[in-house]
């Protein structure tokens with residue numbers, strides 16, 4: 658495949674979606690062919706799954722059911738959108754991917770699901786394919802949750818199912834993301850997200866130029 662697959666990860670309200678949009682603009686100015694997508698919800702069926710997953714009562718399903726639905730979303734996303742775009746040589750920027758399942762459904766739930774269940778789902782769904790680069794936006798939990806709730810205030814149907822799990826869950830998943838980055842330092846770059854949008858964008862651009870020679 659000739660395109661690049663870049664994923665944007667982090668806890669609630671970490672600013673990853675804003676940074677993804679800014680990187681897309683930047684790459685387009687450099688005459689690159691780019692698509693922006695997200696999980697869950699990067700496809701039509703995915704949007705229906707998203708609704709089930711991110712709205713309503715936090716206990717309406719357990720972490721295994723969640724992992725299965727996130728992986729159903731991911732499989733459709735891979736086959737219908739991500740792989741075809743990469744084959745056409747496009748950059749694919751995804752707002753979340755499989756690291757979110759490990760961070761939320763494994764670390765966030767304090768390892769109540771066996772890690773190899775998630776690893777097997779990854780193998781079946783994605784195989785040996787991996788993102789070329791993953792940004793992990795690290796931000797303190799209180800700041801992120803406050804931002805996320807402020808954003809949700811304007812939504813008719815509030816996408817705050819995971820936010821409502823409380824700070825302990827979110828501390829665990831923050832540490833989880835840092836653990837993932839430690840295990841795969843080549844693929845993952847942790848960025849301190851506690852700074853201005855523009856300064857964080859400059860950090861993102863610097864990494865992209867270093868890795869992919871875009872200047």
Ligand code: TMP
Pocket residue numbers: 669696697710711727752753754755757758759761762819820
């Ligand atoms: P978003 O708010 O970044 O759009 O993400 C939707 C929510 O879904 C967010 O609370 C994180 C959660 N999520 C998981 O729990 N597991 C996953 O695998 C993914 C992709 C997202």
